[in-house]
Amino acid sequence: MYGSQLIEKIEAQACRIGIIGLGNEGLLLALLFAQAKFKVGAYDERQTLIDDLRGGVSPIAGLPSAHLVKLLSAGMLQPTAQFEALCDADAYIICLPAPSKKGRTFDLSYIEQTVEALLDIWKPGKLAIIESIAYPGSTNELFLQPFLRRGLLPDRDFFMALSPERSEAVEKNYGLSQIPKLLSGITPRSETAATALYNMVFDQIIPVSSVRVAELTKLLENSFRSVNTALINEFDEVCQQLGVNTSEVIAAAKTKPFGFMAFSPGGTVESNIAAEFQCANKEQRLVALAHEINQERPRQLVYRIMEKLSWLGKPLLWANILVLGVANQPIMSEAADSPTVALIEQLMLRGALVTYSDPAIRQITLQDERVLQHNPLSKLLLSEADLVVIAAPNVTCNATLLAEFEDKILDVNGSYEALPEVIKLHKRENESTLKYQPTNPVGSKKRNVS
Structure with a gap:
């Protein structure tokens, strides 16, 4: 029952979106859904970032502040540093960092604390899509198991899917919506719900057979x-x-x-x-x-x-x-x-x-x-x-x-080689290019090439 109701909301653009974590991926997704006429609650614990967003100050190079102000004025984008402000969302997209410590281990405390905070405001029938990925198996350990420990059941109390972020592809002149999105649900119904939502903003969804396949693909x-x-x-x-x-x-x-x-x-x-x-x-x-x-x-x-x-x-x-x-x-x-x-x-x-x-x-x-x-x-x-x-x-x-x-x-990166007529910044000191200069010693014959 919940699944069909959620899909109806998605197709009617009445589904409220909660973005958790406004790093590069999270902020780009928030803007993408807001542009598609979904009401988006955008959460980040950094109050300075939230204040900037509310004031129309764009933190993304290439995003005009006027565009941000337009989304704010229309009420489609609502930045917040209060997690409880996301309680009315129908679908949550989790975009949290997993910073690595020295010694090849991860500090996962922030993800764990945020998942617990999400469970405190959770209501049956909602969807969680995970963009964050720390390591193969992390979807189960860091997201699915905490839901199960609360006595929540898939397809009854929640829907969950993984779609690993690929925002680095934007640097190759792709818009975010043009990037093919990998996606796998923990159940077929979860995958159907997540696919319905992402089909509203992405050009192509690539379903894979399991969450583990999606994790390993990203790795x-x-x-x-x-x-x-x-x-x-x-x-x-x-x-x-x-x-x-x-x-x-x-x-x-x-x-x-x-x-x-x-x-x-x-x-x-x-x-x-x-x-x-x-x-x-x-x-x-x-x-x-x-x-x-x-x-x-x-x-x-x-x-x-x-x-x-x-x-x-x-x-x-x-x-x-x-x-x-x-x-x-x-x-x-x-x-x-x-x-x-x-x-x-x-x-x-x-x-x-x-x-x-x-x-x-x-x-x-x-x-x-x-x-x-x-x-x-x-x-x-x-x-x-x-x-x-x-x-x-x-x-x-x-x-x-x-x-x-x-x-x-x-x-140190050859960043300006595209502008040689203005300045050749990629030139290295003492750079030399050796070219073969054929010579003809005295008495030697030139070879005719026909």
Whole structure:
């Protein structure tokens, strides 16, 4: 009975949506459903974020504040820091982070506490769709079992499905609604209800046979990205040693129409993938090694920065370094797991004076609890810096302004190779390209080619 009533509400767009967790995925989903004329309650415990959203301040690069204000004024989007405000929702979409501790284990306390809070306001017949995934088996352990321990039964008291987030695909110029959504319910009725809801906003739903298949698919996607990023990071070091432009090599390889997928040097925004395998009681040597390589990337960049400063006649100690770009994705509104934060910490540990500019990240908190604020990019800010480091891909900057300071710019991702007519920021110091020059020694004959 509950299932048919819920689907009727969904199809009539009378279903109220509760988004739990307003990181990148959660906030994008809240906006997507609000644009589709669903009333959305958007919860996050960060009061500052909620105040910004209520004030029409967009935390997402590329999302105009005017668009946010329109959704707020229409009453379709209702940000809140009070969990009880979601009690009237018919469907909950859970988008919670699972930050990893050192030692390849997860801190899951926030997820566990939030699930208990959700159960305190739960009413029969509602739907929970889980976008968060910590490790294979986490849907059962962290979400399903707490419901069962409360005496709630699937298809009677609740419907539950897993649809692992894929918001990183937005950086490839896909809108969120265009990304195919994996989905599996814990029961056929759960899958039917979740599919009905997601069909209202997504172009394509990909059903899989079980929740475990969906979990492992997400783990494979994350592992693929991590391993290939590690490969390019090591290849980038080889290119630097040989004085060759990494971006040019990657661009050349991309011309192969099969058997190659381009990745750029940098870190990964996924959580500790090695921890995901360990929680599943599986050891993956290649994935673990890739994670270690990617973790070493900030330290390697510090040495590259020291070399650039040395070329400029300055030591790293007390150097004023401006870092452009913290978000590892163009839609990222938070700095969690950003490798650029680790780079900033490494530089500050060595005595550098670091500021950063990234309008998508208003502030970052370092491990020692120090807080750095975003600085709007200006000619004065650039002139005061001893070195400008473009640290994240897809960072939005005024290339014409940067061109005035080309000599003290170090781009570690080749972010501006698309604008060679304005400024070639990807150029490395002492870069050389060796080309074969055929010679004809005296007395030798030229070979005719016909």
